[in-house]
Amino acid sequence: MIDVAFVVFSLTAVVSGYLVFRVDSMIRASFLLLASFLNVGAVLVLLLAEYLGTALLFMMTVEMIVMALFMVMFMMNPAGLNPMSMVHQPRVAAVAGVVAAGGIWAVALFAEFPDAPVVDADQAVRDLGFELLGQSMLVFESAGVTLLATMVCAVVLSAARGRYGDGYEGSVAPPLDPGGDHRPEDDLVDDDAAGDHHHGHGGM
Amino acid sequence: MMGGDRIDVPSGIDPFHPALAVPVLLAVVGLGAVIAVILHRKVASSLAGTGGSPATSAAAPLREARWLARQQVVTTERPDLATWILAPAAYLGLAVAALSVVPLSAGVAVADVRTGIVVFGAAEALAIVVIFLHGWSPNSPYALISAYRFVAVALSYELLSMFVLIAAAIPAGSLSIGAIVDSQAGLWNVVRQPLGLPLWLVVSWGVTFSGPLAVVDSADLAGGGGVEDSGLQRLAWAGARAAMLVVFAAAGATVFLGGWQGPVLPGGAWMALKTAALLAVLVVGDITLARMSAQRFVRLAWAVLLPLAFLDLLIAGLGSL
Numbered sequence: 001m002i003d004v005a006f007v008v009f010s011l012t013a014v015v016s017g018y019l020v021f022r023v024d025s026m027i028r029a030s031f032l033l034l035a036s037f038l039n040v041g042a043v044l045v046l047l048l049a050e051y052l053g054t055a056l057l058f059m060m061t062v063e064m065i066v067m068a069l070f071m072v073m074f075m076m077n078p079a080g081l082n083p084m085s086m087v088h089q090p091r092v093a094a095v096a097g098v099v100a101a102g103g104i105w106a107v108a109l110f111a112e113f114p115d116a117p118v119v120d121a122d123q124a125v126r127d128l129g130f131e132l133l134g135q136s137m138l139v140f141e142s143a144g145v146t147l148l149a150t151m152v153c154a155v156v157l158s159a160a161r162g163r164y165g166d167g168y169e170g171s172v173a174p175p176l177d178p179g180g181d182h183r184p185e186d187d188l189v190d191d192d193a194a195g196d197h198h199h200g201h202g203g204m
Numbered sequence: 205m206m207g208g209d210r211i212d213v214p215s216g217i218d219p220f221h222p223a224l225a226v227p228v229l230l231a232v233v234g235l236g237a238v239i240a241v242i243l244h245r246k247v248a249s250s251l252a253g254t255g256g257s258p259a260t261s262a263a264a265p266l267r268e269a270r271w272l273a274r275q276q277v278v279t280t281e282r283p284d285l286a287t288w289i290l291a292p293a294a295y296l297g298l299a300v301a302a303l304s305v306v307p308l309s310a311g312v313a314v315a316d317v318r319t320g321i322v323v324f325g326a327a328e329a330l331a332i333v334v335i336f337l338h339g340w341s342p343n344s345p346y347a348l349i350s351a352y353r354f355v356a357v358a359l360s361y362e363l364l365s366m367f368v369l370i371a372a373a374i375p376a377g378s379l380s381i382g383a384i385v386d387s388q389a390g391l392w393n394v395v396r397q398p399l400g401l402p403l404w405l406v407v408s409w410g411v412t413f414s415g416p417l418a419v420v421d422s423a424d425l426a427g428g429g430g431v432e433d434s435g436l437q438r439l440a441w442a443g444a445r446a447a448m449l450v451v452f453a454a455a456g457a458t459v460f461l462g463g464w465q466g467p468v469l470p471g472g473a474w475m476a477l478k479t480a481a482l483l484a485v486l487v488v489g490d491i492t493l494a495r496m497s498a499q500r501f502v503r504l505a506w507a508v509l510l511p512l513a514f515l516d517l518l519i520a521g522l523g524s525l
Binding site for chain 2: 027028031034038050051054055057058061062064065066069072121122125155
């Protein structure tokens with residue numbers, strides 16, 4: 001039963017990981033990657049790393065949502081439904097992929113793995129907690145603070161309003177006619193609004 | 205996870221047999237969803253003063269469901285059919301998976317695993333993906349806008365959920381929901397951590413996109429995420445959403461209202477009463493509270509509610525010293 005589950009989860013993880021590069025949309029790619037991670041999480045649960053497995057499920061879920069959202073937000077494909085290629089530098093990537101996979105297979109085949117079945121799963125969760133907040137605290141906290149700073153920066157970048165004023169200030173709308181210079185604001189007749197644009201809060 | 209024979213559950217909790225667990229959960233969730241829909245209509249009609257009309261009878265939702273199920277399903281141009289069709293099923297599946305870690309009475313849980321609140325949180329996070337995909341897949345502008353708008357709201361309430369659940373786990377010394385109920389034998393968390401339940405209500409409205417956080421299928425986007433749904437799809441989505449509401453009421457009852465604990469009545473009855481009470485609060489809020497614009501909620505969530513969640517965590521930590 002456990003073996004069948006292991007085969008199903010690991011095959012699904014590999015296949016959905018492969019499909020990430022075969023689909024033509026950032027949203028599909030992100031959530032196929034998520035599907036791959038979810039199956040890895042299920043394998044971790046099978047290995048009795050219950051906390052790590054379940055935490056992986058929800059960490060990766062939120063992470064992939066944020067990734068999909070920001071990718072779509074900052075790229076030219078506004079909906080993520082338009083077809084677009086999901087690969088960059090395919091040759092380099094293929095070589096790097098084969099080398100990395102070879103390394104991992106070599107480790108899997110030739111390394112000596114400890115054979116120590118988990119007896120008390122509560123103890124395993126407790127040990128993990130002490131490890132994260134003891135020996136590995138510096139690594140763990142550095143990663144945490146870096147991620148937090150990234151999140152704050154992302155929010156600042158995407159916020160419409162900030163301490164330096166409106167996020168749209170100084171932005172120029174694209175012309176209405178391709179290649180031309182007739183812009184929507186040219187049609188505005190409000191002189192005050194136009195004047196405010198020019199004498200705005202400089203300081204950029 | 206469910207009933208895996210190598211995952212030993214905490215002592216005193218007997219999981220159902222896996223073959224029994226899924227039908228039992230579906231029955232609980234299905235019955236709860238029907239009650240939630242009927243309750244919603246009754247409250248709405250009594251608040252509007254239109255009680256007694258045929259549309260508010262208890263059988264009306266079932267009649268409408270039968271009618272919807274027989275309608276033609278229409279589709280859009282170039283949708284992502286797989287995610288569109290699977291979204292309601294996945295949403296219902298997540299509701300059932302989340303309920304599987306919630307004990308319905310003393311020792312009656314499908315899988316009261318030691319990482320219960322983490323599993324619950326994972327189901328909640330995956331619900332965001334499903335709700336997003338449901339709006340994204342029809343390839344339709346209003347549905348798409350609602351999907352992106354929901355993600356902005358969802359990322360803001362998701363952290364609240366994590367913090368209030370962790371705060372509830374601190375006095376229990378365990379991530380298992382059964383242990384969290386046991387830890388409330390003397391004093392319920394609603395008193396001990398007064399900020400927890402109100403924040404949980406916000407999260408519940410968020411996950412079921414109702415009340416102040418009704419940003420998905422809302423009228424301001426002509427139906428939003430559900431604008432292209434028809435027939436059976438519309439019915440499945442509405443049913444799954446009612447089921448999710450019941451699951452969040454049940455989880456709130458265990459985490460904040462002492463779950464099955466109470467005098468005289470059996471544990472299951474107390475659990476049903478508390479779940480129904482919380483469901484009523486959620487439904488009344490759904491009907492009476494105005495929808496907030498996503499931008500205002502995001503500001504409120506990060507500037508006010510998140511610090512309150514930290515305070516909740518601090519109170520829980522100091523209380524357990």
